[in-house]
Amino acid sequence: xxGVTQTPKFQVLKTGQSMTLQCAQDMNHEYMSWYRQDPGMGxxxxxxxxxxxxxxxxEVPNGYNVSRSTTEDFPLRLLSAAPSQTSVYxxxxxxxxxxxxxxxxxxTRLTVT
Amino acid sequence: AQSVxxxxxxxxxxxxxxxxxxxxxxxxxxxxxxxxxQHPNKGLQLLLKxxxxxxxxxxxxGFEAEFKKSETSFHLTKPSAHMSDAAEYFCVVxxxxxxxxxxxxxxxRLSIRP
Numbered sequence: 213x214x215g216v217t218q219t220p221k222f223q224v225l226k227t228g229q230s231m232t233l234q235c236a237q238d239m240n241h242e243y244m245s246w247y248r249q250d251p252g253m254g255x256x257x258x259x260x261x262x263x264x265x266x267x268x269x270x271e272v273p274n275g276y277n278v279s280r281s282t283t284e285d286f287p288l289r290l291l292s293a294a295p296s297q298t299s300v301y302x303x304x305x306x307x308x309x310x311x312x313x314x315x316x317x318x319x320t321r322l323t324v325t
Numbered sequence: 326a327q328s329v330x331x332x333x334x335x336x337x338x339x340x341x342x343x344x345x346x347x348x349x350x351x352x353x354x355x356x357x358x359x360x361x362x363q364h365p366n367k368g369l370q371l372l373l374k375x376x377x378x379x380x381x382x383x384x385x386x387g388f389e390a391e392f393k394k395s396e397t398s399f400h401l402t403k404p405s406a407h408m409s410d411a412a413e414y415f416c417v418v419x420x421x422x423x424x425x426x427x428x429x430x431x432x433x434r435l436s437i438r439p
Binding site: 216247252253254255256257302304313314315316317318319 | 369
């Protein structure tokens with residue numbers, strides 16, 4: 213099993229550009245989530261999904277869209293990048309639909325200039 | 326409402342000495358509590374979890390944590406630090422059986438002196 217994979221590892225965007233961060237898991241987990249990690253703030257939940265076709269907002273959803281067309285994939289879209297979105301983004305999945313035991317991807321480091 | 330507080334942003338210990346990383350939580354419900362570790366430029370890895378069974382929880386790499394309801398604490402300990410333990414550690418609380426109610430602490434950076 214590859215576990216949770218994320219691409220790209222690094223990305224630099226200009227303000228106003230859009231892009232999609234990819235996340236995939238091969239563990240047949242129903243629950244998937246996106247977090248952002250900022251210095252001194254731990255991880256904050258952006259969006260999550262408890263199964264294909266079902267998504268919901270987390271703590272900091274503004275500026276981000278998600279969709280879940282398959283169990284395996286959970287892409288995160290930045291609609292119009294802003295410097296405040298400079299962060300490290302982690303995707304996670306869990307066999308528990310309450311997300312209580314999560315496997316994390318390696319992260320995507322995004323810089324918005 | 327629930328919250329989690331990691332009392333130290335940085336802890337430094339000598340190799341071979343005990344490690345104590347402190348975590349306090351608040352919750353209106355019976356919580357599930359977790360410790361995750363993040364090595365530099367890596368994702369997070371689960372160290373251990375408490376889900377209302379035994380109050381002393383053993384995890385990977387010699388770490389353990391004790392759930393103390395009276396003190397609302399879930400401190401992480403290890404008897405003897407190893408250089409490879411240098412990392413960021415996150416305490417996590419989940420208490421409302423909801424996927425959106427998982428709260429991460431702000432993290433404690435553990436440094437190990439040779």
